Amino acid sequence: MKKKVLCAGIPGLALLVGGVLVVRLGLLPVNADASPSSLEMRLFPMALRAAVARQAKQIQSRSVHDEDAEAGKEIYAALCADCHGRLDGRSGALGISMYPPAPQFPGHARSYTGPELFWLIKHGIRNTGMPAWRNRLADQDIWNLAAFLENLPDRGPAESH
Numbered sequence: 817m818k819k820k821v822l823c824a825g826i827p828g829l830a831l832l833v834g835g836v837l838v839v840r841l842g843l844l845p846v847n848a849d850a851s852p853s854s855l856e857m858r859l860f861p862m863a864l865r866a867a868v869a870r871q872a873k874q875i876q877s878r879s880v881h882d883e884d885a886e887a888g889k890e891i892y893a894a895l896c897a898d899c900h901g902r903l904d905g906r907s908g909a910l911g912i913s914m915y916p917p918a919p920q921f922p923g924h925a926r927s928y929t930g931p932e933l934f935w936l937i938k939h940g941i942r943n944t945g946m947p948a949w950r951n952r953l954a955d956q957d958i959w960n961l962a963a964f965l966e967n968l969p970d971r972g973p974a975e976s977h
């Protein structure tokens with residue numbers, strides 16, 4: 817029994833020591849001007865989607881009105897467009913320079929529900945360039961942004977105002 821535990825423990829320990837060494841020797845890439853690996857592209861969005869779905873469960877959905885989406889559009893142009901893409905179809909230069917890059921909304925297929933968008937905007941996404949907007953925006957502003965994003969067409973640039 818003791819031998820079995822030892823056999824399982826040694827590879828685990830070697831992995832741990834190897835991992836610490838990679839970190840301490842500065843071998844992990846930390847630059848933002850690279851494309852995320854395919855593993856990161858698959859794993860992180862999966863974890864994010866599951867976490868957001870879980871967190872947003874407690875949030876009551878709301879019906880989307882045109883006035884809300886219109887108000888959201890103004891906030892988007894002022895606070896989000898530099899990262900997520902401008903309303904005239906040009907990309908957000910700041911956002912596409914990040915790692916992971918910010919999705920360009922006017923053309924990005926979104927599959928989040930209203931409450932999920934509300935949660936994402938209010939709380940942000942850890943270890944990415946996506947800020948938590950709860951200190952800057954009131955809940956109603958965040959609902960307006962969610963309404964605007966829900967109303968955006970999936971493909972092609974959004975209509976300019």
Ligand code: HEC
Nearest residue numbers: 895896899914916917918919936937941944945946947961
């Ligand atoms: C400084 C850059 C920056 C700003 C400003 C910013 N975001 Fe983001 N946002 C990001 C990045 C980077 C991601 C991608 C994070 C990731 O890969 O999970 C993101 C992700 C998101 C997502 C999740 C989208 C998806 O499909 O995974 C939503 C929704 C979002 N942002 C909404 C907003 C809104 C609304 C605003 C304006 C109030 C805003 N963001 C402002 C950088 C930004």
